Amino acid sequence: MTDTAPRERQLITLDVNGERHELLIEPRRTLVDALRHDLLLTGTHVGCEHGICGACTVLVDGRPARACLMFAAQAEGAQIRTVESLDDEGELSDLQRAFTEHHGLQCGFCTPGFLMLAEGFLAERPEATKEEIREVVASNLCRCTGYQTIVEAIDDCAARRRKEM
Template identity: 60%
Template structure:
């Protein structure tokens, strides 16, 4: 498995022309080939969601996708959430509501919530809980993550 393929990953609006083995995961390519280390890897088997990024309009676990599958599709990662120095409402809400402690799972939660709130701005509290239950956090006990996402959702609707 040493043959490499040339692909272009468009991350946060910037093209990265890279050459990867077909088996390289999107998570590894984003972090190692493109140097965007804000996306974290927590389990490499699709359970914890720390590596969640937005591919097209969908939140995906980048450890379960090959980099080659994302060739040419716009990808958004945590590094692209803020506009210049202006933080995204979710980033602000996570700080305001203490939605993070060690910060390792945070990029995954931020990208998951971003994609879901863009798609479904009026999501019910219960559906939101289902969505947030797809990622793991070991520090916060989730209460403040839920509070933060609800607060950001309200702000994004306003």
């Protein structure tokens, strides 16, 4: 027997990358699915769907959050930033450039999650040490780079940002 009953939907408003979006969604729709399927912001990747890998990391009110563990309705009223917010009119951000310069990516699947994790972390801790950066990036999984180049990229970006302060 299949369930053919209409599913309950609710209207929510999300502020994503500075733009307001109204969505009619099922209450159990995750933020990652709303971003990818409803808003077509596919830079946020779906990996484990259990909050372990970090590929779906976005910023919610400036803090890194796993979009696979959050219902879209829970993000209503928050400022959400995805990896698409980092570039400025087609130009890479300083963090994206650092990842490129230090070869902080290979296959690229985990990269959006690392970028958003680093963006949120550096906003809170611009004076972070390499050891602190290493500890933070350990929360996301990468199967290609071995993490050292990711740590170097974030450390370099942090140093450049401190010089601009």
